[in-house]
Amino acid sequence: MQDEKIRLCVDHPLGPGQGVPLTEAQAHYLFGVMRLAAGDRLRLFNGRDGEWRAEVEAAGRRSGALRVTGQTRPQAQGADLWLMFAPLKKARTDMLVEKAVELGATRLMPILTEYANAERFRPDKAEAHVREAAEQCETTLLPQVDAPRPLTRVLADWPEGRRLIWADEGAGRAGERLAPLPEGPAAILIGPEGGFSPPERARLAALPYVTPIALGPRILRAETAAIAMLTLWQAQRGDWV
Amino acid sequence: MQDEKIRLCVDHPLGPGQGVPLTEAQAHYLFGVMRLAAGDRLRLFNGRDGEWRAEVEAAGRRSGALRVTGQTRPQAQGADLWLMFAPLKKARTDMLVEKAVELGATRLMPILTEYANAERFRPDKAEAHVREAAEQCETTLLPQVDAPRPLTRVLADWPEGRRLIWADEGAGRAGERLAPLPEGPAAILIGPEGGFSPPERARLAALPYVTPIALGPRILRAETAAIAMLTLWQAQRGDWV
Incomplete structure (x- = not known):
């Protein structure tokens, strides 16, 4: 999958070049269910730092790592x-x-x-x-x-x-x-x-x-x-x- | 149950004094589930004639009959x-x-x-x-x-x-x-x-x-x-x- 339709909510801070380790559940979702592989792209957000594009660096059955490549959207503030x-x-x-x-x-x-x-x-x-x-x-x-x-x-x-x-x-x-x-x-x-x-x-x-x-x-x-x-x-x- | 909290949607025409026979499912609901008995009251509507008060005339396990006693509300027209x-x-x-x-x-x-x-x-x-x-x-x-x-x-x-x-x-x-x-x-x-x-x-x-x-x-x-x-x-x- 080469597009960025997949969006993943993470706890980790997000910024340029940031490495993002995956939990077992996230690795299962991305690699077991969605069938992403090393080099594939997705989008990440954490509720604080906006939305970012990332690439799969390592894909295992129960673990994995992503690397943030660039920002796609600033953090929305929403109405109170x-x-x-x-x-x-x-x-x-x-x-x-x-x-x-x-x-x-x-x-x-x-x-x-x-x-x-x-x-x-x-x-x-x-x-x-x-x-x-x-x-x-x-x-x-x-x-x-x-x-x-x-x-x-x-x-x-x-x-x-x-x-x-x-x-x-x-x-x-x-x-x-x-x-x-x-x-x-x-x-x-x-x-x-x-x-x-x-x-x-x-x-x-x-x-x-x-x-x-x-x-x-x-x-x-x-x-x-x-x-x-x-x-x-x-x-x-x-x-x- | 003496109040009229129960509302039942029926197909039958509704009007003053009208008798309303019950289907097996309706009888089960009113007498088996809600435990109504002869003389108890409820409200009826059919989507055409407004809402009416009715009394249980006969209550069986699989059948029953109601009698309409008076109108509680006219039919709402709603917005189109x-x-x-x-x-x-x-x-x-x-x-x-x-x-x-x-x-x-x-x-x-x-x-x-x-x-x-x-x-x-x-x-x-x-x-x-x-x-x-x-x-x-x-x-x-x-x-x-x-x-x-x-x-x-x-x-x-x-x-x-x-x-x-x-x-x-x-x-x-x-x-x-x-x-x-x-x-x-x-x-x-x-x-x-x-x-x-x-x-x-x-x-x-x-x-x-x-x-x-x-x-x-x-x-x-x-x-x-x-x-x-x-x-x-x-x-x-x-x-x-």
């Missing part, structure tokens, strides 16, 4: 957008993580709420999905993945100057118009399938940095609401405009 | 939006169908293109997913599901007055701004993972009723592009405004 979500069932969480990368979220924050669907969220598994999605969608952005934290604690530590955009499923059915999204750094908040509890709703409604947004007359599943809100934000305030 | 998509791998197609219902598409049109991912699309399976998603998301709209047709034939039969909004993955990377969507009846067109072929692209670009729209700097998967475009349309032109 966090996604806070209650972990869902596994397949839907995996899908949500993949879509959040495609749609340019810069931080993924699993939150624990009173009506949680699932307590389990594995940040290491989510990070693997992040890297795979980033390889696929041609981005150089790797969103940070947090460990799950209770909603109450996240709200108590809220940083100054960031708006919290609350996908409020109660609002849409009342026939409210879709409001414009606030400007500046933002976080999108999506509740679990069962919604937020009355005390959680009251707390959110009272916070000065919260903007509730209705997403139409139908009840969206949590992951649909997340994708829709990420889309609207990128289209109004993010890197789609 | 078709979704044309190349069938994907099964799990992604299932997900796309579910999201299209949540996001209010009124017609699902699988299309065959030169770089198709999958030739197989089962309208009967898709219809089952449509009904399930509609039960879940509180809509009374049931989008029509077409059999797959070649893109060329769909374009040759294009109806007057309907805009085709083409999610053109080539456009976004060129740094184009996100354009406003056209008004009036619309169809969203999403290509397969491999994109459209050069002849298909040339044909689309030359058609007077086609509006190409770029969805940002990342390469979205087909189902992500579909969800994003449905969202933008509902937010700008559809029933979210």
Whole structure:
């Protein structure tokens, strides 16, 4: 394979002439699955140093080395957008993580709420999905993945100057118009399938940095609401405009 | 269960006092899975007559009957939006169908293109997913599901007055701004993972009723592009405004 269709996300620093050793899993993917050989080219990124062209220097069954030859793109900065979500069932969480990368979220924050669907969220598994999605969608952005934290604690530590955009499923059915999204750094908040509890709703409604947004007359599943809100934000305030 | 949380999509006409016989699958769901019994209440819709309250008249293991007691909501009309998509791998197609219902598409049109991912699309399976998603998301709209047709034939039969909004993955990377969507009846067109072929692209670009729209700097998967475009349309032109 002589073109550079293959993109690999690595941890190693990237720069001109840089040597990049491969893990066993990376060597298996490049040489066992994708059938690259010495001299073949690919592209690398690490979420910090942009995207670089590299060549295979050594290809083994369980190891290998690449050499960076030149930069293909500078590091994208992305728009400053966090996604806070209650972990869902596994397949839907995996899908949500993949879509959040495609749609340019810069931080993924699993939150624990009173009506949680699932307590389990594995940040290491989510990070693997992040890297795979980033390889696929041609981005150089790797969103940070947090460990799950209770909603109450996240709200108590809220940083100054960031708006919290609350996908409020109660609002849409009342026939409210879709409001414009606030400007500046933002976080999108999506509740679990069962919604937020009355005390959680009251707390959110009272916070000065919260903007509730209705997403139409139908009840969206949590992951649909997340994708829709990420889309609207990128289209109004993010890197789609 | 005395409340009416359960919504069932039926084929039968619905009206005041109407008796509704149940299929074996419906009886199993209501009485075996959800444990309803004679006298319990639920809601019914059929995509035409709005949403109605009904009571269980007879509950058997493999059969049963309901009686409509009163209307809860009139039939929603929805906004006139078709979704044309190349069938994907099964799990992604299932997900796309579910999201299209949540996001209010009124017609699902699988299309065959030169770089198709999958030739197989089962309208009967898709219809089952449509009904399930509609039960879940509180809509009374049931989008029509077409059999797959070649893109060329769909374009040759294009109806007057309907805009085709083409999610053109080539456009976004060129740094184009996100354009406003056209008004009036619309169809969203999403290509397969491999994109459209050069002849298909040339044909689309030359058609007077086609509006190409770029969805940002990342390469979205087909189902992500579909969800994003449905969202933008509902937010700008559809029933979210």
